Ligand code: HEC
């Protein structure tokens with residue numbers, strides 16, 4: 001009897017120590033943490049929709065045949081993540097649970113409901129379905145439980161695949177100091193990743209060899225992974241996502257222990273004189289006094305420096321693009337003239353590598369602030385490898401008697417470039433509108449912003 005009671009007491013105690021279930025509803029956290037909640041809600045203020053394909057139609061060609069040629073906007077605030085993943089033409093119009101084109105993994109960095117589902121069902125059962133099959137579960141904006149243990153300020157990684165990746169690079173979350181733990185909460189999403197077809201289409205970070213673009217490239221080459229086959233050049237392509245954690249980790253700031261949080265979530269003081277972390281993450285320069293002034297002198301000098309960095313990166317980007325776009329069309333002309341796979345192999349490998357490095361640099365948002373030197377290094381390398389592709393292609397074109405230079409079509413606008421790729425945007429948009437009305441609004445009841 002006594003023994004039994006003791007066992008019951010132990011059971012009760014250990015039960016009490018078990019973390020509470022994921023609380024994905026952000027509103028449930030509001031009354032206990034009003035300052036964090038209010039500043040978190042301000043991520044709604046970064047609301048502009050900026051069409052990057054319109055700004056730079058080269059992107060349509062470079063991503064030819066892949067989802068990104070359809071639609072690609074600048075990142076908005078965290079509040080919009082669920083809305084934007086539903087609205088983008090890249091996720092299509094899945095009217096039924098089994099319809100494509102995308103897997104459930106596309107929800108992974110959009111909402112704490114993913115943390116809840118993984119906890120409830122396990123990773124495999126979360127990742128197995130298609131994107132559309134889980135829409136009715138996804139309603140909460142990126143929020144508290146993405147980065148905290150349920151109902152508490154304690155930091156936690158809510159995505160087990162991210163926790164595994166951090167262990168892979170010898171930074172296991174539990175063993176890090178407070179500031180790296182904090183940076184890793186961002187690193188659950190602001191990273192390069194792919195969907196592992198050999199494991200339920202689960203998210204995996206390609207970090208087995210390390211965090212640089214070259215490390216990931218070697219990883220993908222070794223497993224012969226391609227995100228897609230390019231529509232013009234037929235090269236086996238890689239798409240970089242948003243490797244912010246990676247490009248930050250090799251920066252001067254990282255060397256000094258300045259992390260994402262120091263700049264994007266500085267401690268500020270509320271009306272009662274109590275300190276709290278500003279949770280709006282965007283508009284970093286508004287934080288200059290709190291976040292930068294201990295090491296940098298002037299906000300206006302900093303704004304000018306950021307502008308200059310941006311311009312320099314843009315110029316290097318344009319140079320790399322000119323070379324790689326041309327290489328795609330030259331490869332297309334070589335295939336048209338009857339080139340063989342063996343003749344094309346070396347050139348296409350160069351195209352793959354050149355574009356990967358270009359993409360890694362430009363897809364890393366804020367790289368002009370985080371690590372401009374790394375962006376310039378990668379873009380120079382992209383151009384260099386792109387030129388090597390052209391050298392190889394010239395041999396093939398010469399062999400098949402193709403007149404050179406190969407003429408390039410008019411790709412001066414997004415519409416022209418998309419038409420050239422045979423993409424019917426209007427039809428896709430009509431299907432999307434129907435999907436949003438009839439499925440998202442009527443069946444899922446998802447609040448769109
Ligand atoms: C993207 C990750 C992320 C999200 C989303 C997030 N937090 Fe935080 N939170 C942090 C980090 C990082 C810290 C700073 C920890 C530190 O300095 O040790 C923090 C700190 C806190 C603290 C400790 C006191 C303070 O202000 O430093 C509280 C309480 C808190 N957050 C509540 C919330 C609530 C409530 C929400 C949702 C409305 C939320 N957090 C959303 C990452 C996040």
Ligand code: HEC
Pocket residue numbers: 043046074075076077078080081082084085108109110111142146147185186187188189190260261264265280281282283
């Ligand atoms: C659960 C995934 C996730 C986590 C965790 C996360 N982000 Fe984001 N972040 C996103 C997504 C997705 C977007 C783009 C949303 C959109 O465009 O609809 C974004 C956009 C942003 C933006 C651009 C918009 C703006 O407000 O300026 C910044 C800056 C940003 N995140 C910083 C951070 C920082 C800093 C952290 C860590 C404290 C963090 N994020 C944690 C997924 C995440």
Ligand code: HEC
Pocket residue numbers: 075183186187190244245246248253258259260261262263264284285306365366367369370
């Ligand atoms: C030294 C300060 C600093 C550190 C450290 C830092 N950032 Fe930034 N971040 C900035 C600045 C400054 C900008 C650019 C703001 C601008 O130009 O308006 C920026 C831009 C961004 C953007 C793009 C926002 C947009 O509007 O496109 C994202 C996303 C982002 N940072 C995420 C992160 C993440 C994640 C980390 C950590 C892995 C991190 N940052 C580390 C200062 C920092």
Ligand code: HEC
Pocket residue numbers: 252253256258262263264284285287288291292293294295296302305306309368369370372373
């Ligand atoms: C703990 C000190 C520290 C803090 C805090 C800090 N920085 Fe820095 N930052 C440095 C140092 C040191 C360098 C390197 C200077 C060099 O290499 O000449 C640097 C370099 C930079 C660069 C130049 C990168 C380049 O190569 O052009 C930018 C941009 C920058 N910081 C932005 C910021 C912003 C924005 C903030 C605040 C949001 C910030 N830093 C906060 C120490 C800091």
